[in-house]
Amino acid sequence: EGRRPPRPPPCPPSCSCTQDTAFCVDSKAVPRNLPPEVISLTMVNAAFTEIREAAFAHIPSLQFLLLNSNKFTLIGDNAFAGLSHLQYLFIENNDIQALSKATFRGLKSLTHLSLANNNLQTLPRDLFKPLDILSDLDLRGNTLACDCQIKWLVEWLESTNTTVPAVFCSSPGHFEGQRIQDLVLGDFQCITTDFVVHQVLPFQSVSAEPFTYASDLYVALAQPGASSCAILKWDYVERKLRDFDHIPAHSAVHCKPIVAQEQLYVVVAQLFGGSYIYRWDTTVDKFIKIQDIDSQKIRKPNDVEAFQIEGEWYFVIADSSKAGSTSLYRLNQNGFYSHQALHAWHRDTDVEYVENDGKPRLIIASSSQAPVIYQWNRAQKQFAPQGEVGEMLDVQMVKHFRVKRDQFLCLSRYIGDSKVVRWEGQRFVELQTLPSRGSMVMQPFSVGQRQYLALGSDFSFTHVYLWEEEKQKFAKFQELLVQAPRAFRSVLAADVQLLLAPSFKAKTLVYRHVVVDLS
Known part of the structure; x- marks a missing residue:
């Protein structure tokens, strides 16, 4: 078988x-x-x-x-x-x-x-x-x-x-x-960067001023809608800004902190009701009003800048009224006192302090003429007129930045194009024109080796540009959705690089600068 x-x-x-x-x-x-x-x-x-x-x-x-x-x-x-x-x-x-x-x-x-x-x-x-x-x-x-x-x-x-x-x-x-x-x-x-929203502050504001006092980081924000200068403190544990104090300010346009001689002062510039200076009183832990600012000179303040010259503290207020005068104030033992009337009756919109070749200068932007340059006279301890910046009328804001040994100016306009110029001695070389209809702020800032420029708009996105050294111009880098921005301020909070973006019409945004490895 x-x-x-x-x-x-x-x-x-x-x-x-x-x-x-x-x-x-x-x-x-x-x-x-x-x-x-x-x-x-x-x-x-x-x-x-x-x-x-x-x-x-x-x-x-x-x-x-x-x-x-x-x-x-x-x-x-x-x-x-x-x-x-x-x-x-x-x-x-x-x-x-x-x-x-x-x-x-x-x-x-x-x-x-x-x-x-x-x-x-x-x-x-x-x-x-x-x-x-x-x-x-x-x-x-x-x-x-x-x-x-x-x-x-x-x-x-x-x-x-x-x-x-x-x-x-x-x-x-x-x-x-x-x-x-x-x-x-x-x-x-393959290394690039990005700005991402880090924190949303639930209020409108028109200026942001970071400062360090007693080893802590703070930010002063002018809030005209809330009739306040808000002082926020950085929380190093939570890595957030938190409420610290409020200074009453019925129509604040700028809250400028000045830390001088271990004292904290805040210049509160208001459109109506006068402007004031407050000092932080450590015995009662609150802000005390110590001075009124002459309302005959400062009628409609628009910007405040503070600086030191030869060890002495000054601040300057740009006044935008027809009858006002951009004025310089100096700190003495008892407070800040009027030091010099700079630029009367020109409806000034912005003032920028610049040290160029070791010489202190002020650049004042105006609605009625091209930006005016003042240079410090060491003998007289006053600023003297030196000239103008090109043929740029209706400049809303003047800001400067430096790359290596070169000095540059950013001139922003609300109607028309904004410009970037290089400052060469007595002349200004136009490098770039940027469309900027509706812009109230054009702020250069640096993070590490990168030079940025934030160009805000009331009608569209904020454009962030990145400086290209070889081409000597800014290239578009990123768009940020900030409604009606009025300032951009970069500040390092411990190991977090922040960009503060006050908004006149919406919530104030705090961006974080991050490094991205595309590989």
Whole structure:
């Protein structure tokens, strides 16, 4: 009696199988009922596009997996989970545009990996990190973009013992056709920055003045709608600004703190009802009004600046009324007293203190003429007129910044274009014109080595620009949604770089400057 022939191993209809191999064509899914001892699986021209998590976990003995000439576009996280014995993985001639970081997790025995001739344009950072003993990797035939997303691969290729045939960049233009193995980390400029909302202050304000007193950081904000100068204190634990005190101010346009001779003063400039000076009284822990400011000279204040010259403290108030006078005040033992009337009857809108070549100067912007420059006369201890800034009328605000040894001015206008000029001795060289209809503030500020410019608008977004040294101009960097901004002030709070953005019509915003590694 003859024996029955051995039963053939189980095999799906789309596959041909031996005891330990399976070759599948036109499969509609990863085949399920394969021989339990199969160690080699080949899939060609599969009729599905996605390999999902643990798709092959039911055949844990696999050592060789070839996925060739299929229509795969997506390979999910942990797609090969459970294949701890897999040594050879070939995924070739597909249309896989991207892989996830965890695609190859769990393949601790993999020695050979081919991703040749797919449509890969980038590779997620540390994609090959789980492959501890990988000896051969093939990335040829892809369209890899050699941008910051691929920087990690350049670093990995420098340090790995894995054999990798030459791979070429498809973009950007200056790298096109270049071997990735020939790139160095210095070829990539991947560090950028961003301004993100750190805190929303639930009130409107028109000025912000950070200051340090008794080793703590504070901010003074003028709140005309709330009839107050709000003093906020930085909480180093919560990393937030918190209420500290309020100075009554019925129509405040500027609250200027001055820390002089270990005393804290606040100049409260008001549109109506006069302007005043307060001092912090440490015996009762509150602000005490110590002075009225002459209302015959200061009728409609618009800006306050404070500074030291030869060890003495001064502040200057720009007055925007037809009958007022921009005035300088000096601190003596008993308070601040009128020192000099500077610029009468010109409806001044802003004043800026600048030290240029060791010489103290004031630049006063006016509604009726070009910005006027005053220079300090050391013998007379007064400012004397020196000239004008170009042919710029209706300048709303003047601010300065320095890059290396060069001095620059930012001249903002509410109607018309704002300008950036370089200050060269007695002349001003126009470098850039910026559209600025509706702008009440144009504030340069620096963070580390980066020079920024915030250009606000009552009609659109605030534009933040970044200075390009080689081109000697600002380039658009970011848009901020601040309604009717009236100031921008940068301040370092411990390790947090803040940008204060007072708003005349909405909540005051506090942005945080963050460094972003695009790689």
